[in-house]
Amino acid sequence: MKNILAIDTATKLLIISLKSNGNYYYEIIDEGFTHSENIIPTIEKLLSKGNITIKDLDLLVCTRGPGSFTGLRISMSTLKGISLGLNIPLVSIPTLDVYAENINFDGIVIPIIDARKKSFYLSLYTNGNKITEDLDLPFNEVIKLLKDKHKILLTGPDSPLLHNKLEGEINTKLDVNRIDQYGINLINLGIREYNNNGPDKIDQGPLYIRKSEAEILHESSK
Structure with missing residues (x-):
């Protein structure tokens, strides 16, 4: 093609x-x-x-x-x-597969979309494999999901929004490029x-x- x-x-x-x-x-x-x-x-x-x-x-x-x-x-x-x-x-x-594609990161990759109403669309990927379904979670549920996770990379157009909200709660890296x-x-x-x-x-x-x-x-x- x-x-x-x-x-x-x-x-x-x-x-x-x-x-x-x-x-x-x-x-x-x-x-x-x-x-x-x-x-x-x-x-x-x-x-x-x-x-x-x-x-x-x-x-x-x-x-x-x-x-x-x-x-x-x-x-x-x-x-x-x-x-x-x-x-x-x-x-x-x-x-979310599009935003998580082709990332080389030794940890969990999470593409983020602002779902409004203080919620986020997201899914979790490791080694290029999707390990959750697509999720629609309010911010407090996002914290619960990530609190025991390590080496987290946020990506996607709205990842800076969640990264800033998580500051002081969950340690995440931000993929901005x-x-x-x-x-x-x-x-x-x-x-x-x-x-x-x-x-x-x-x-x-x-x-x-x-x-x-x-x-x-x-x-x-x-």
């Missing part, structure tokens, strides 16, 4: 990357949750840099979740439209997923590990 487009809109960062004829191109936009405004112009910009058209793409990749409910839908719906319209295969990858790598990680994981399992099923949707506000309000009204 020569040409792969990958998009991550799970957090406040819009990360779009392109592999074109062996070269990598990427854009990272940190303007809050303005993904719907920036996603198409940024795709067009990268295709131009790669000197290809959208019809030249061989594979589409996006993050599946956890993450922002609206953000996840933006990237997945955009790429599903391209996939169905141009018959290009689409695969989705668990978001990997944002540029996330897009390449997503491309490589997408290729691996497609080669191993083929494209997503047509009904594959985002992975939510928390109920939406609408679902909570609906249940409380019964």
Whole structure:
């Protein structure tokens, strides 16, 4: 596969990357949750840099979740439209796997996403292997989970937030230099997923590990 487009809109960062004829191109936009405004112009910009058209793409990749409910839908719906319209295969990858990929650390690696409401999405990895499911934990539960752990590396777009909150409670190291790598990680994981399992099923949707506000309000009204 020569040409792969990958998009991550799970957090406040819009990360779009392109592999074109062996070269990598990427854009990272940190303007809050303005993904719907920036996603198409940024795709067009990268295709131009790669000197290809959208019809030249061989594979589409996006993050599946956890993450922002609206953000996840933006990237997945955009790429599903391209996939169905141009018959290009689409695969989705668990978001936390992307942030934890390709880290050489002798200890526990924990990718972090701010889940709002004083909670965090996270999972634990050792030696490149995921050892927990994706978790949605309030801060006090995070402390309980990590209090007997040693050699902890926090990574992911929102890792500085948790690192600062844990200061004085849990000793952690902070991986702050990997944002540029996330897009390449997503491309490589997408290729691996497609080669191993083929494209997503047509009904594959985002992975939510928390109920939406609408679902909570609906249940409380019964």
